Amino acid sequence: MENKELFIEKITSSYKPKGAFIYLGSGILGKEIIAPAQVNLALKMMNRHGLIAGATGTGKTRTLQLIAEQLSDEAVPVFMLDVKGDLSGLYEAGQSNPALIERGEILERPFVPAGFPVELFSLTGDKGIPMRITLSDFGPIMLARILELNETQTGVLTALYKYADDNKMALVNFADLKSLLSYLSQGKGAEEIKNDYGKISSSTSGTILRKIVGIEQQGLSTVFGEPSFDINDLFQKVDGKGVINLLNISDIQNQPILFSTFLLSLLDQLFRKLPEVGNPDKPNLVFFFDEAHLLFKDASKTFLSHVDQIIRLIRSKGVGVFFCTQAATDVPANVLGQLGNRIQHALRAFTPNDAEALRQTVKTYPRSEFYEIDQVLTQLGTGQALITVLNDKGIPTEVVATHLIPPRASMEPLNEATYQQLVKSSDLSRKYSELVDNHSASEIVAEKVKQDTSDTIRAEQQHDKVKTTGRTSNRQTSMEAAQKTLIRTLAAGAGRVILTAISAFLIGKKKR
Numbered sequence: 001m002e003n004k005e006l007f008i009e010k011i012t013s014s015y016k017p018k019g020a021f022i023y024l025g026s027g028i029l030g031k032e033i034i035a036p037a038q039v040n041l042a043l044k045m046m047n048r049h050g051l052i053a054g055a056t057g058t059g060k061t062r063t064l065q066l067i068a069e070q071l072s073d074e075a076v077p078v079f080m081l082d083v084k085g086d087l088s089g090l091y092e093a094g095q096s097n098p099a100l101i102e103r104g105e106i107l108e109r110p111f112v113p114a115g116f117p118v119e120l121f122s123l124t125g126d127k128g129i130p131m132r133i134t135l136s137d138f139g140p141i142m143l144a145r146i147l148e149l150n151e152t153q154t155g156v157l158t159a160l161y162k163y164a165d166d167n168k169m170a171l172v173n174f175a176d177l178k179s180l181l182s183y184l185s186q187g188k189g190a191e192e193i194k195n196d197y198g199k200i201s202s203s204t205s206g207t208i209l210r211k212i213v214g215i216e217q218q219g220l221s222t223v224f225g226e227p228s229f230d231i232n233d234l235f236q237k238v239d240g241k242g243v244i245n246l247l248n249i250s251d252i253q254n255q256p257i258l259f260s261t262f263l264l265s266l267l268d269q270l271f272r273k274l275p276e277v278g279n280p281d282k283p284n285l286v287f288f289f290d291e292a293h294l295l296f297k298d299a300s301k302t303f304l305s306h307v308d309q310i311i312r313l314i315r316s317k318g319v320g321v322f323f324c325t326q327a328a329t330d331v332p333a334n335v336l337g338q339l340g341n342r343i344q345h346a347l348r349a350f351t352p353n354d355a356e357a358l359r360q361t362v363k364t365y366p367r368s369e370f371y372e373i374d375q376v377l378t379q380l381g382t383g384q385a386l387i388t389v390l391n392d393k394g395i396p397t398e399v400v401a402t403h404l405i406p407p408r409a410s411m412e413p414l415n416e417a418t419y420q421q422l423v424k425s426s427d428l429s430r431k432y433s434e435l436v437d438n439h440s441a442s443e444i445v446a447e448k449v450k451q452d453t454s455d456t457i458r459a460e461q462q463h464d465k466v467k468t469t470g471r472t473s474n475r476q477t478s479m480e481a482a483q484k485t486l487i488r489t490l491a492a493g494a495g496r497v498i499l500t501a502i503s504a505f506l507i508g509k510k511k512r
Contacts, residue, residue, distance in 0.1 A: 054345020089410030
């Protein structure tokens with residue numbers, strides 16, 4: 001009993017924020033759920049980022065859902081990746097049942113169903129409002145990532161971007177990039193960039209082009225275009241609630257590098273375009289980065305450094321980022337060190353790799369007088385997690401095994417008719433549905449090629465004219481011809497006179 005009271009005292013004092021908070025659940029001691037030992041996450045600490053991890057089927061998605069619901073209640077917009085398309089149920093209130101009622105009674109928090117404002121997005125446009133980005137906003141580092149370019153090819157791509165920027169050419173889609181690449185890798189374009197940007201070899205140009213064509217053949221080129229998604233549209237509120245923005249990728253699950261890099265590009269835009277806000281009492285937006293391991297797998301040092309920079313600095317813009325993955329070891333150490341809030345669902349140790357992941361995860365948690373961390377992590381049930389977060393002063397709280405509250409919205413996806421109606425009725429659908437073809441790099445390149453061709457034709461014509469003029473100067477005018485004829489005639493006549501005189505002299509001399 002004394003141990004239980006100490007547990008309640010420590011958990012309560014550790015997890016009692018002064019301001020607004022997310023209620024996660026109640027602590028577990030042994031196998032008992034201790035309702036008074038409430039586990040809360042301070043809103044003002046959510047821009048210090050977090051990690052939600054655990055094996056498949058342990059309840060990570062429902063944890064995302066319950067946090068998103070309470071953020072929405074606090075007028076904080078949310079962005080979430082909907083991997084399987086089943087989070088759309090957040091729009092509708094959930095259905096009560098005996099199990100949910102009992103869970104509410106145990107946690108001393110009655111289950112009250114509720115629905116939330118939702119926007120449904122899609123990268124292809126097939127599963128929601130099209131979410132596009134221009135290649136200029138996407139940037140060369142991230143484009144190199146999805147094209148899987150090596151360092152040399154990435155360097156060439158970076159040079160292309162710099163040339164486009166220096167010459168005020170908007171790179172909107174792949175047509176722009178292909179036109180620019182073709183122009184600068186041969187002929188007059190190659191001569192133009194040789195000194196300032198370097199020469200592009202035909203092999204490098206060909207490789208980049210083939211990579212682009214590969215993306216196009218998979219029908220994914222529509223991700224890049226206009227109108228480009230305006231990040232300000234992520235901050236909507238309806239009836240005092242923050243909108244939950246869902247990006248449905250159920251139709252492109254086999255393109256993990258594409259969708260994970262696209263998510264990072266959104267964070268990059270948020271970082272570059274939002275004003276500094278310091279440390280607000282609650283975040284302006286919380287960004288849940290699901291399937292986070294896909295972002296880091298086989299990534300280059302340059303790319304990882306870019307991720308590290310964004311995560312380190314974006315919190316000053318009032319944006320909190322929560323990475324969701326199977327194990328803490330999926331996230332690079334320099335990024336993991338920036339994630340102050342940890343919610344770890346059960347881990348399994350079926351293989352040597354699992355055992356190593358468990359051992360490494362245990363090292364990321366502070367010691368606890370109530371738990372053996374390695375044992376707890378393998379014994380947690382569905383809907384339970386090991387938690388430590390940052391308190392109001394930024395100090396890690398006590399590690400506590402927690403029985404989580406259930407989400408209040410439906411845990412089933414919307415039916416197709418409701419889903420499509422929600423998409424069509426959105427103001428954003430009307431804003432982004434139609435592609436726009438503005439003046440961009442491909443048109444500018446075409447104009448340059450046309451101008452180069454005209455210049456070449458004029459140069460050739462001038463050259464021909466000079467040659468023609470040269471030949472004309474060697475021809476005799478009629479006056480020059482007459483003068484030369486006269487001179488030849490006179491010369492011939494003088495010759496005859498001289499010859500006649502000589503002959504007469506010789507004949508006279510002979511007669512004497």
